Amino acid sequence: MSSAKAGFFDGIADKWDGWDDLEALGRKLDAGLAQMGVGPEETIVDVGCGTGNLTQALLRRLGPRGRVVAVDLSPRMIEVARGKVADERVTWHVADARRLPLGSDSFDRVVCYSVWPHFDDVAETGAELARVLRSNGSLHVWHLIGRARVNEIHASAGPAVHNDILVPAADTAEVLARLGFEVTQTIDTDTHYLVSATKA
Template sequence: MSARDRLLALLTEEPADVTGPWLDLVRGRPGSRGRIQDAWESTSGAGGYDGLLALGDQVEAYVPALVGGGNLRAFYRVDDRLGLVGGETVLDLACGPGTLTRRLARAVGRDGLVIGVDLSEPMLTRAARSTAFAQVDFVRADAMDLPFHDAAVDAVSCSLCLHLVPDLVTTLTEITRVLRPAGAAAFAVPAHAPGPLRPFTEMFARWGQARLFGPGDLAGALRDLGWSGVSERSLGGIRVVDASAPV
């Protein structure tokens, strides 16, 4: 069975067109989600983001731990954080240009399935073009209204997404719904800078119309929804949170 056929079986609705490089399950264009999300909706913004992620992906193995290499590896190696062994169905939410999607595909192998989801058409176009794995497919969807059946996936990777959603609890509730009980999730969210630098990050968040996360913000929201095994660490400007869905 192809990745497309396996994906279609997990969806709660049938797309109008099933022949393209990705399936579109967003009706029209959503209203603006803020300046940062608007940039990701543009071809130039998607290209710049792709280049930045690609650079980190190429160098993370070589950066010494003393200068942040461990933190960089924690962000990129979501397959290790999820404990993937092969054969899993994984949702890569806010997949962007597919940088982490490709790592997840290698981890699940040909018996697995990786579903890259993003709201940005330019991001999905780049991801589909650069991800030549038979076990991968892509969907355009809203993180607050995921078009999947309950408990459809075994694991979720959600990096640099939650700061852009209008309603955090709605998004986390949707992730909880589509993830199987006790399934693993690996999150990464942008964080406030510490001490005297915090006013600058607050100013940037207001300008970009995005949310930045303080210590315990995301971890606490997950615990409130019944998640367990919640761990959090700071990677400088990024907070990494790993957790298991409610049983």
């Protein structure tokens, strides 16, 4: 992601949580993570963690030995998230998803919640996510609203993100397959978007 995008998200970080019903969102995130089969001892990367709403949901799924690494390009988003989440199972990084400060073959799962269309090069980003995943690790590209609504929001949000288009799930699946992932699930409806894949 570009510095312009980082600045855009810095500028809206303090408003972000006011645009959602966080209790209802939390229930949806909890249900989705249960369907994904997130286990209590997993190590998980939350890419594009924003204000930490998915981070909180992941922590509710994990036991004492589970770990989350939360990453965002926006320093202010990370600051807001850290203010909400005081838990020793989380580490925070301000970083570009194309250059994660993480070891190779280190994580059980990567979740990209409400962030995928903001990546300037999804193939390059996907390759980096594959690098940090263990063999048989899972990757999820996830939105809790439909693709058309995502694109409508971005089109009206300002020049930094107005070209950040969420493509059909089949296209995302094709990108991941070319990177060597085995795509295990695609959902692309008016209310939900999910592409799940496993690293070979």
